[in-house]
Amino acid sequence: MYAQMIKSEATQDDPEKLAAFQARIDAGEKIEPKDWMPEGYRKTLIRQIGQHAHSEIVGQLPEGNWITRAPTLERKAILLAKVQDEAGHGLYLYCAAETLGVSRDEITEMLLDGRMKYSSIFNYPTLNWADIGAVGWLVDGAAIMNQVPLQRTSFGPYSRAMIRICKEESFHQRQGYDAIRKMAEGTPEQKKMAQDALNRLWYPSLMMFGPSDKDSVHSAQSMAWKIKMNTNDELRQKFVDQTVPQAEYLGLTIPDPDLKWNEERGHYDYTDPDWSEFFEVIKGNGPCNVDRLAARNKAWDDGAWVRDGLLAHAKKKATRQHAAE
Ligand code: BYC
DSSP states (O other): OHHHHHHGGGGTTOHHHHHHHHHHHHTTOOBOTTSOOOHHHHHHHHHHHHHHHHHHHHTHHHHHTTGGGOSSHHHHHHHHHHHHHHHHHHHHHHHHHHTTTOOHHHHHHHHHTTSSOOOGGGGSOOOSHHHHHHIIIIIHHHHHHHHHHHTTOSBHHHHHHHHHHHHHHHHHHHHHHHHHHHHHTSOHHHHHHHHHHHHHHHHHHHHTTOSOGGGOSSHHHHHHTTSSSSOHHHHHHHHHHHHHHHHHHHTOOOSOTTOEEETTTTEEEOOOOOHHHHHHIIIIISSSHHHHHHHHHHHHHHTHHHHHHHHHHHHHHHHHHHHHO
16 A cells, blocks of 8 residues: 555655645645645545544543443443444545555554553543543543544545534433533532542543644644644644533542743643653653553454455355356
């Protein structure tokens, strides 16, 4: 597949082509899979869409863990539906990545052997039911903050996938907020669990937006190509501004003693995450990295017979058709 891409590299430095491509981006046109595109644009999209798809798939693990232990039948049905939605999001995104000339198997293998990343947040554990509410509220809340602008991203298939995904994500965020609200309004023990979940998941949620702008290696080029529509810090600030009043409504305290409204800026001032922790987690040293990758590798290996069976069936069918012609 990559060979196909390399073929077009001779035209990669053609300044006229590059300028015409940038003019299309600047005019707000969508780039479609068969259009000419710079190799860097294609590679950046494969990286970002692939990572995004992997995040949706790995993201099922911490929540799937609680389906059998949800406190009521209704909560179980809702969580099951949400986790199934995440699988669907992963599939739309893998399809969008495939239009760039990389197969789903190829990028899956890159996830399984650690060459590709998935969101840092899924390397933290979900220890109890309050964590599931907090994941919906904070993690899906952060995901929406990032994904709503991506509906306008310049690559057509990614943009269209995001439109569909965002509709479902907003339901996910609301179910999480509803679950944590129930805990926050419950017994003192339940409220304590809700506060504890917020304490543990606040900073990992802020890290989802990526490193601070000064350390973000891809932002400038990705924004020029409209692959990203905002910087990491812009979206993080929007998330903080949106979430603080939600926490206040719940009677919960954001675990940041220096958090305060800044009248002049019209935003909350907040303490940055511990970036050394973030870089450790994305290097593979977070609390659950080893377990998450082991679970995905096991699922891939356990599913080999299904893939083999489908391929054998397709081959037999093609041979029969060929013989009949
Ligand atoms: N985790 O130059 P930067 C969800 C990496 S949740 C891990 O700023 P970029 C869901 C980055 O890849 C979320 N790695 O990068 C919710 C780069 O390393 P490489 C999924 C991270 O790409 C609930 C390096 O750090 N959403 O779907 O310009 C349930 C430097 O960073 C992270 C998306 O993926 C991180 N948090 O900006 C289920 C949204 N942050 O690749 C599922 C689409 C940074 O050079 N992605 N890195 O080795 C994006 O918008 C951007 O890729 C990011 C990062 C804002 C995440």
